[in-house]
Amino acid sequence: MSRPFRVPPTLSVSMHGWPRLALAGASRPLGLRHGWALLAYLLCSGRRAARERVATLLWPGADAAKARTRLRRLVYALNAGCGVDLVAGDGESLWIDVDAARIECDVLRAQAQARAQIAPSADDEATDALLAPGAEGLLEGFDVASDAFDEWLAQQRQAHQRLVTHGLQRLAQRSVALGRLELAIDAAERAIALEPHAERGYAELMIALGHRGDAGAVEAAYFRCAGVLREEYGVAPSEIVETAYASAMAMARGSAPGPRSCGGRDPTPVRHARGRDGVRLAYTVSGDGPCLIKAANWLSHLGYDDDSPVWGHMVRALTRGHTFVRYDERGCGLSEWEVEDLSFARWVDDLEAIVDALDAPRFALLGISQGASIAIAYAVRHPGRVSHLVLHGGYARGRLVRSDTPQEREEAETMAKLAELGWGKAEPSFRQFFTSQFIPDGSAQQHEWFNELERVSTSPANAARFMREFALIDVVDLLPRVRCPTLVLHSRDDVRVPVAEGRLIAERIPGARFVNLHSRNHLLLEHEAAWPHWLEEVSAFLAR
Secondary structure, three states: OOOOOOOOOEEEEEOEOOOEEEEOOEEOOOOOHHHHHHHHHHHHHOOOEEHHHHHHHHOOOOOHHHHHHHHHHHHHHHHHHHOOOOEEEOOOEEEEOOOOOEEEEHHHHHHHHHHHHHOOOOOOOOOOOOOOOOOOOEOOOOOOOOHHHHHHHHHHHHHHHHHHHHHHHHHHHHHHHOOOHHHHHHHHHHHHHHOOOOHHHHHHHHHHHHHOOOHHHHHHHHHHHHHHHHHHHOOOOOHHHHHHHHHHHHHHOOOOOOOOOOOOOOOOOEEEEEOOOOOEEEEEEEEOOOEEEEOOOOOOOOOOHHHOOOOHHHHHHHHOOOEEEEEOOOOOOOOOOOOOOOOHHHHHHHHHHHHHHHOOOOEEEEEEOOHHHHHHHHHHHOOOOEEEEEEEOOOOEOHHHHOOOHHHHHHHHHHHHHHHHHOOOOOOHHHHHHHHHHOOOOOHHHHHHHHHHHHHHOOHHHHHHHHHHHOOOEOHHHHHHOOOOEEEEEEOOOOOOOHHHHHHHHHHOOOOEEEEEOOOOOOOOOOOOHHHHHHHHHHHHHOO
16 A cells, blocks of 8 residues: 655754754754754755764764764754654765755755856846845854864855855846846845955945936945955955946946837948958948947847847947948848958958948047957058047957967867857857857847847858957057057956956057946946946047
């Protein structure tokens, strides 16, 4: 006869502060310090533990046989105190019997929620345990008469606090992107309470306050951070705080226009020019004012960018007050795809062809990502035609130029092969890898749109060709020859192109100004505080 199905009872284990226990909602006093120590060790470890290891941890000075006897008796008393046979074992090890009870542990839940916030694509939106009062304190005030266990517990507390703090910082960051500003502020304040000297907590707090439009609160957060650092370490805030402060104040000042839909607007007319080898190049001209030309960069499509949740805000902003010129590079977008030559030299030639078609005597030049290196090469080739040079997320050295190792070569070729295999497929998982590098903090809608842009903007074969050519770009020797005023902007935590590459450009171009932006995104998004900061800097620079 089969045994009837039994739903295991719920055992609630609280280890924030002094430990507490409840079975099926009823409190169960557990007056066993060593029992709590054993339970904490097994729960935090999450795996089987050798009896000898546990006995040594709890009674380091005891005889081995006596310690094992104590441990055996402790397991019996602990199970009796819990009301279920929670701890199981054999002759060699002990473990938590997950069939005996459904365990709810506040510490483990807080850690799981912190990891979910830190993960690049977190599906779990729960934050109750992470934001719970006392979530930072693992067995705060608890100890046993064992130096070995107390040392283990100190390490666990430190790791727990570090994880929760990181989780709270990411929760604040993600909440801003979702427009949940009060949640972002709460999470940032809790992170600061945990780590008063950790600057990232203050950075996320300022960004959230900037989105709320509270310039006074941004100032107060900045000076609070500066005071703590000065008092504790005698130092000023680092670029982490300074960058966030500049972005937050720009957002609070309302420097960027609010989001608006472009739906229903007539698309910008597309014109065509010819490269030196006859390749058809598509370009558009919009707006009115001084001429600003954007050097082509990979992943553009003139038929989609006006309404894009990734590019649209930049197109709209730069069209106001400028005659803004954009073009799709060869092999991409509305320009000709079937081309023999997809080289850096041809990209510079194509920019020349667009300028010639416009008959623009003098203009400002914008280069984004690999478009920055094209813009640099053009500015050196035509020093009298470029009035201002603006470079964002750029690099003068491709990845195989800055680090040509067997591992780098293999990784670069793997990425190219990945594009050849998965670029054109309807299922976006292959392309999501690249999307997560360009806009890691983008919304689901922005990721979906960018995945689709990748598919429609070029062929799988061309995508691989582009990647291989990008890796070999080298314009380092041209940098000292740039003669026009230059502004270099770069996201501080850019996942796609290291910020050090932007600094290198600024250091080598005479008189160039470098601006660090509070972002992880390679392409700035409209919801970020870094976007109005970028726009302020670029607008002021172009007005000179």
